[in-house]
Amino acid sequence: MAQDDATQKSNIVHMPYADASRSVRHVFVRGYETVAQIGVWEHEKDTRQRIRLSVDLSVLEDGEHHDDQLVKVVCYNEIVIGIQKILAEGHINLVETLAERIAQMTLEDPRVVTSRVKVEKLEAVEGAQSVGVEIERRQHA
Template sequence: MAHDDATIKSNILHMPYADATRSVRHVFVRDYETVARIGVWDHEKDTRQKIRISVDLSVLEGSEHHEDQLAKVVCYNDVVIGIQKILSEGHINLVETLAERIAQMTLEDVRVIGTRVKVEKLEAVDGAASVGVEIERHRHP
């Protein structure tokens, strides 16, 4: 019997990405596709696999306006460059590890108070469009 996820109680509280009452803006990277040396199986160790990454950030807006200045905002291109740097550091066994490293990288910016990272392997399982993991992490005061 199928169930309706809306009726299941959970101890997970998802923070809204954008929230005007808390001066929070949503910065995101959607469906960034690249290749990575990732996987635990022997046949995955010597090859690159197609992956897709999505990142959603909750970003505190400063008390002053950004005045159309890139230096005053969290830049989505910097997120992509950070992902590329992580991937260039060598083989990663688990998509969970990659997601955690990306989350940690985004939280290094003190303006980022929450991050959700989704990592998908696009060719790992025959018949599946993708497999992977999605995590959510928050800055702890």
């Protein structure tokens, strides 16, 4: 008999996105809609599909105030530019692969501690608002 998911203990510890006691700032891009060459099915190979992306980052503050200087913060516009570069590289089979590449790109900044990425295909399943995947990755010490 399978156990109910609610009764199983998880070994996953989620870091709060914004946490004053740990000097963590929350930087996010939510609901970014674009098109992508994505999918494993034959009819998805030579077309673009509408997708929606959301990225949530836990970012360590370095103790210094940002002094209203863009260079001292993780810029959400740079996240979007990074996503566009990934999508420009060509066809991706899986939404999981796209999510992993985005998370990896965000974690290249050593200030980013945790990256949560959600990828939704908006037209893949008739009757569904969206289908997709959400992952969370952490900076390796």
